[in-house]
Amino acid sequence: MIALNKPLPPDLEKLNAYLVQVNDSSWYTNFGPLHEQLTKRLEAYLGVQNLLLVSNGTLALQVACKALNINSAITTPFSFVATTSSLLWQGIDMAFSDIDMNSYNLCPIALDDALQQNNNYDGVVATHVYGNPCDVNGIADVANKHNKKVIYDAAHAFGINVGEQSVLNFGDASTLSFHATKVFHTVEGGAIVFKHRTDFDKAKQLINFGIQADGSLGEPGINAKLNEYQCAVGLTLLDDIDGVIKHRAALFKIYTNELNGIVELPQWHAQANFNGAYMPIFIACVQKQQDVMQALAKNNIQCRRYFTPSLDLAYDQQKSFGCANSQKIAGGVICLPLHNFMSVNDVIAVTDVIKEVL
Ligand SMILES: Cc1ncc(COP(=O)(O)O)c(C=O)c1O
Incomplete structure (x- = not known):
């Protein structure tokens, strides 16, 4: 079987050395070593x-909104459900603005139109879908014009740069997920990267029940701290992450070459690198999409309609x-298997099945 995803297992010897340190120090959580x-x-x-570790990518979004005083937001309709469920759970008033048909990311022109019609939002929440950076300059122009804060959901964008700059350095905050299915993980976990140190300081209190540095209580907070055992997983996996990203990106490129002209593929940001986080393809015809999915299943190849x-x-x-753009893309997108333990032959096996159907 070719699995859709296979989490990275930490090297147990290395991991154990960290866990022994934790046990010896008896410091299991609360911002330990x-x-x-x-x-x-x-x-x-x-x-x-200004990177703040948190216990998952969902809380990362919620804490980022709290720290930046975002109580109403305009966001993308094309993302994993957590991007919006997390905001709604927090009572954030939410509206959607459509995506760009090429990148599948929030479209700055549509965003500008939406904000001209209704300027009543504190911020913009956009996702770098599949790790493909948004038009960060276009979104910055619109956000500045309308005086809006910007949070990027960068759950898929670990290790992605735009030019020389980490994609995480755009916007007022970027959130990451370190869920086991991600390129880099801590089993569960995540992080927020803040532009301003003052927002980082506020968020650090918020994820520790709202307790301030002097022990007094500030704004009500939550518990969103990442514990030491999970940090140990992260430290272990980080040693090998360059090789992982290189391999995944190479597989992504082979997929892209093999499938170019056969299916539609999202257009990647021209100045960005690749991390091989996902392999999305788009097939507009519902019948053909179903035929491809059935043929893959028959050949023991997992795939998933993602995001829909x-x-x-x-x-x-x-x-x-x-x-309309998001609805169209969500209706025809499929993610193909892509993970660190796939070989070039596995990729070719997947693309051969697709080519035969189409
Ligand atoms: C785009 C996006 N945002 C947010 C999340 C939520 O992250 P987590 O699972 O760490 O809570 C995910 C997770 O899978 C995601 O894909």
């Missing part, structure tokens, strides 16, 4: 500052947001 080490190493690896439905259609929304 491994938390500090992982923070510093991730900041250096990713080329960012378009989120503007979820949760019994009262309003219609007119996100």
Whole structure:
């Protein structure tokens, strides 16, 4: 079987050495030494500052919104459900603006139109879908014009740069997920990268029940800390992450070459590198999409319709947001297997099946 995804297993010997340190120190959570080490190493690896580890990518979004005082947001309809469910759970008033048909990311022109019609939002929440960077300059122009804060859901964008700059350095904050299915993981986990140190400081209190540095209580907080055992997994996996990303990106390129002209593929940001986080393909014809999925299943190859439905259609929304592009893409997108343990032959086996059907 060719699995859709296979999480990275940490080297047990290395991991154990870290876990022994934790047991010896009896410091299991609450910003311990491994938390500090992982923070510093991730900041250096990713080329960012003000990185706050948190217990998952969902809480990362919620805490980022709280820290930036975002109580209403305009967001993308094409993302994993957590991008919007996390906001709704927090009572954030939400509207959708459509995506660009080429990149599948929030479209700056549609965003500008939406904000001209209704400027009543504190911020913009956009996802770098599949690790493909949004038009970060276009979104910055629109956000500046309308005086909006920007949060990027960068759950898929570990190790992605735009030019020389980490994609995480755009916007007021970027959130990461370190779920086991991601390129880099801590089993469960995540991080927020803040542009401003003051927002980082506020968020650090918020993820520790709102307790301030002097022990007094500030704004009500939550518990979203990453514990030392999970930091140990991160430190272990980080040693080999360059090789992992290189391999995944190489497989992504082979997929792209093999499938070019046979299926539609999202257009990648011209100045960005690849991390091989996902392998999305788009097949407009529903019958053909089903035929491909059936043929893959018959050949023991996993795939997933991902992301669907378009989120503007979820949760019994009262309003219609007119996100036709997102609805179209969500109707025809399929993610193919892509992970560190696949070989070039596995990729060719998948693309051969697709070519035979189409
Ligand atoms: C785009 C996106 N945002 C947010 C999340 C939520 O992350 P987590 O599973 O770490 O809570 C995911 C997770 O899988 C995701 O794909």
